[in-house]
Amino acid sequence: MNIKKMTFVMLALLLFIMPVLLLLLQSVSSPWRFQSGESFHFQIESFQVLWSAANLLEATLWSIVVGAGVLILNMAVGIAAGKALSTLSFKGKPLLEALFLSPVLIPVLAVAMGLHLFMIQAGLADTALGVILIHLVPTIPYSIRIFHNSYAQLGKHMLEQPVVLGAGPLQQLFTVELPLMKPAIRSVTFLTIVISLSQYAITSIIGGGRIVTLPMIFFPFLDTANTSVMAAFAVWFAMIPLAMYIIVEAFILLLPYSRMPWRNTR
Amino acid sequence: MSHTLDVQHLSKQFNQDLILSDLAFQLKRGEILSIVGPSGSGKTTLLRILAGLESPSQGSIHMYGKEITFQKANRRDISLVFQQPLLFPHMTVQENITYGAKLAGKKNNHKISELLKSTGLDRFKSYFPSEISGGQQQRVALARAMATEPEIILFDEPFSSLDPKLRQQIRYWVRDFLVNQSITGVFVTHDTEEAMIMGDRLALFHEGKFQQIDQAEVIHKHPANSFVADFLGGHLVIDEQNYVPLKECSLDPINEQEARSYNGVLQHITYQNGQAVGHIFLEDLDHKISLPLEKPISGEEVTLYIKESSIRTFGGSSL
Amino acid sequence: MKLFNNKSVYLLIPALLFLTLPLYGFFSAIFQSLSGGDRWTFEYYLDLLESTRFLSSIWFSIRTTLIATIVSLIIGVLITRSFYPYLEHHVPRLLVWLPMLFPHFVWGYMIILLLSETGLAAQLLVEAGVLQNSSAFPIWTRDPQGIGIIVTYVWKEVPFVILMLLPVYGSIKPGYYDLVKTLGGSKFRQFTAIEWPAIFPVLIETALIVFSFTISAYEVPALMGTTFPEMISVLSYEWFYGSGWEDRPMSFAAMVSLSLLILAFSAAGFSILQKKRWRAMRGRSI
Structure with missing residues (x-):
């Protein structure tokens, strides 16, 4: 192993692995008070404390419902727009691409505040659907972009080719496009779920305290729980994108022409 | 009986450019037409319109008397083989070949295994495209197009990414296959030799039009215009109306009254099919020709002699 | 030119429908910031300009965000250009993107765990005898300088910067490096001649995304910040949910002002890109 590779490994360990390990270790040990002579004390009570919190499971469920809704809509809108942008050529296309990316530049807080009254009038305030809709704002621009790139990479x-061989639009999508865009599907899954999980302010504005997702209880937890329980909560946050990833991966396996990883055909 | 393919008044305009202008041709069942012309002349656009991937600005396409001009590509009984194999990388060789047939509900295991055998790909049927060679990939692409049993297969320079030797073999294999199955074919290429091998008839395509459509022999004997004569290369084009077959040109003085001569420079000599070929630049005509040399020549300055009686007029009118 | 002869146009409809959401929200925010009951008014904006709380907040936000953005970009470029051959491999890439698995505020909590006065770093330094006691550790989280906010964002955005840059570095052909080397170019010259033109547009785009996200996000400053000075998003959120409704127009005015600021930054970014492209085009025609 040369010096450069060593540097990289050290850097990656320090910057990206160590913090995560730290959270993991803290979640399975008592709060660290090394200066008062206490040693590392293993325990898993912090997870028990976390799970016994009255609203944790409910919040987890809401987070999954909202996240799944946001993900499904992102896939639908992103794939459709990505295909259109990569197959059409017209004069205003660069402008349209910029317009699709523009919601990333407008503060989502401003959008949520502006939509608040409309959501109340439309009966969407305090509902999961309203929260899903507002979570689309910071996610869909990325999904459109990822799928646009992915379609462009597949090439015109x-x-x-499947069209010439007689495939209809849905057959094209399921037999060729989706199987060849697996990396894009994975990226979109991760990005969307994590962004959706990160929203406290806009969830609170549109959800009105009625739709209680995980961030909504994370902040109040800070005042009452000890560091071990908070670390366990942090680890719990990472479980949701991972679980979603596994579900999406299972769906990918259901696509036509997927190889089951445990079965080799030759 | 109506033609397998009947194209009338076909035009395609793109922005201001006229890419196809008022094209017309007919194909009988089992007939193979080679379309040859310079790169970038719009041949690919023609195939894409026939396949249904683009729509024409004007004109009509009929198949067995039924109009298909505005039918979607996936509904047409026409297959297109692209320059690149474009195999689906997530499917095995066999799955690739079966793909179209399965969609059409024409899946026939016997037929597929016949195809695998005749392409010599039987052994590779469970391989993925990335595991086989470029020539094999192109054969899979051809087999995939054929497995859907289309009425017509369109080929867009399908061998251009293969090396010359492989190209030779695969040409004859495709030609034999089409003939045996009596599939109608349109074959686009910029290589004249390939066009003659593949096609029953030859269409010379230039500036959005067919300059001449006929059997290779007829075109060679009676080129319709200077472009055709020049592109095929068997003639010395004297002006827009007149030409001389190269085999009637001589580098030795001719003992005849009615003769003319042109001064030229021998630029270099190459050897093809066991014959020395001189590449001569004719200053007077500002034109380059390639002429088989009967005997060695010394020096660079040469003179080309032509009998007045061998000068012909374009349009096949002179005999 | 026929625009609608292709059915693919219909595929744009869902995305266009989606666009009405942010556009409606944004224009409604503008409307509510200008509406004085029965007439149009600029009074909330004038109030903002007189509010020291707002002015110090917007200055603090710009300063903190700019530092976080620039530092993220520099570290991201350094890591990508030094290690991109390794980053092409699966496992190293997954390692680098591990922080992306966590929401920003969870990462912020990790920083607290690590860098607060009772955090791990302080405890280890005391153990090692470097510090007398943990109160000697500098205040880096919930500090008036915004250090905690900056550290959180930098740590979290570096993987994003790498994600954006990686495809660009992957597409630079090794032949170009050889070309510059054979022409006697230095390491620095290799960077300015080959990499900079390729990464510049992506850097501008990434900078705009990181900047506009960082300056307008609520969660991290709510966790890591102090009450004065506070980030503009925290202030607006407080005004929006304040004791009564009377502060809401101020909240809208603050958010609209922030949007205009981001828009100005974006316009500047795009005009730099256009200018660059224009120069490149002119250079070609000479």
Whole structure:
């Protein structure tokens, strides 16, 4: 192993692995008070404390419902727009691409505040659907972009090949496009779920305290729980994108022409 | 009986450019037409319109008397083989070949295994495209197009990414296959030799039009215009109306009254099919020709002699 | 030119429908910031300009965000250009993107765990005898300088910067490096001649995304910040949910002002890109 590779490994360990390990270790040990002579004390009570909190499971469920809704809509809108942008050519296309990316530049807090009255009038305030809709704002621009890139990478001819062989639009999507865009599907899954999980302010504005997702209880927890329980909560946050990832991966396996990883055909 | 394919008044305009202008041709069942012309002349656009991937600005396409001009590509009984194999990388060779047939509900295991055998791909049927060679990939692409049993297969320079030797073999294999199955084919290429091998008839395509459509022999004997004569290369084009077959040109003085001569420079000599070929630049005509040399020549300055009686007029009118 | 002869146009409809959401929200925010009951008014904006709380907040936000953005970009570029051959591999790439698995505020909590006065770093330094006691550790979280906020964002955005830059570095052909080397170019010259033109547009785009996200996000400053000075998003949120409704127009005015600021930054970014492209085009025609 040369010096450069060593540097990289050290840097990656320090910057990206160590913090996560730290959270994991803290979640399975008592709060650290090394200066008062206490040693590392293993325990898993912090997870028990976390799970016994009255609203944790409910919040987890809401987070999953909202996240799944946001993910499904992101896939639908992102794939459709990505295909259109990569197959059409027209004069205003760069402008349209910029317009699709623009919600990333407008503060989502401003959008949520502006939509608040409308959501109340439309009966969407305090509902999961309202929260899902507002979570689309910071996610869909990325999804459109990822799928646009992915379609562009497949190339015009690869998209035409199934058409020439007689495939209809849905057959094209399921037999060729989706199986070849697995990396994009994975990226969109992760990004969307994590962004959706990160929203406290806009969830609170549109959900009105009625739709209690995980961030809504994370902040109040800070005042009451000890560091071990908070670390366990932090680890719990990472479980949701991982669980979603596994579900999406299972769906990917259901696509036509998928190889089951445990079965080799030759 | 109506033609397998009947194209009338086909035009395609893109922005201000006229890419196809008032094209017309007919194909009988089992006939193979080679379309040859310079790169970038719009041949690919023609195929894409026939396949249904683009729509024409004007004109009509009929198949067995039924109009298909505005039918979607996936509903047409026409297959298109692209320049690149474009195999689906997540499917095995066999799955690739079966793909179209399965969609059409024409899946026939016997037929597929016949195809695998005749392409010599039987052994590779459970391989993925990335595990086989470029030539094999192109054969899979051809087999995939054929497995859907289309009425017509369109080929867009399908061998251009293969090396010359492989190209030779695969040409004859495709030609034999089409003939045996009596599939109608349109074959686009910029290589004249390939066009003659593949096609029953040859269409010379230039500036959005067919300059001439006929059997290779007829075109060679009676080129319709200077472009055709020049592109095929068997003639010396004297002006827009007149030409001389190269085999009637001589580098030795001719003992005849009615003769003319042109001064030229021998630029270099190459050897093809066991024959020395001189590449001569004719200053007077500002034109380059390639002429088989009967005997060695010394020096660079040469003179080309032509009998007045061998000068012909374009349009096949002179005999 | 026929625009609608292709059915693919219909595929744009869901995305266009989606766009009405942020556009409606944004214009409604503008409307509510200008509405004085029965007439149009600029009074909330004038109030903002007189509010020391707002002015110090917007200055603090810009300063903190700019530092976080620039530092993230520099570290991101350094890591990508030094290690991108390794980052092409699966496992190292997953390692680098591990922080992206966590929401920003969870990462902020990790920083507290690590860098607060009773955090791990302080405890270890005391153990090692470097510090007398943990109160000697500098205040880096919930500090008036915004250090905790900056550290959180930098740590969290570096993987994002790498994510954006990686495809660009992957597409630079090794032949170009050889070309510059054979022409006698230095390491620095290799960077300015080959990498900079390729990464510049992506850097501008990434900078805009990171900047506009960081300056307008609520969660991290709510966790890591102090009450004075506070980030503009925290202030607006407080005004929005304040004791009564009377502060809401101020909240809208503050958010609209922030949007205009981001828009100005974006316009500047795009005009730099346009200018660059224009120069490149002119250079080609000479």
